[in-house]
Amino acid sequence: MTEARAAYYFYVVQCADNTFYGGYSTDVQARVATHNAGKGAKYTRQRLPVTLIYAEQFATQHEALSAEWHFKHQSRRAKEAFLAAHGAHWQR
Template identity: 75%
Template sequence: MAKYFFYVLLCADGTFYGGYSTDVTARVATHNAGKGAKYTKTRRPVRLIYSAGFDNEHDALSAEWHFKHQSRAAKEAFLAAHQVHW
């Protein structure tokens, strides 16, 4: 069973936020409480639209890094390829 997760949030302003966690449900709640990342504090509420599990931390962090360093169009293409509709 996966222990590490890469996730994507849809922020209230329509932007995407990619993150990493070992407990996605708790992490989304933390974001919505305004105690998550600086980026999401002013863009609440956030909604989980995608998550993927990994067996090791390196792969989950790599997925997060690659997502964050893409253009908006590339992020939308990634989500569409994974059948995510926001």
């Protein structure tokens, strides 16, 4: 019997105030639902609703968390360039 491997994701949501929030999860859809229920990150609770605009799967938790860290430490312009280069669509 084969054991299922966990999936690790870096994701980006666009908040109602048009800001971006990058996060990590093993279940992106459930995490976005948690954000929209007002039980997610403190940052998103005041900026509801959020819309998923990008998600990327990684082989390890470390890789996904690293992608999240790098995204969060970029300027808005760099975040938009990253998202555009990866085919994400968001409201401007």
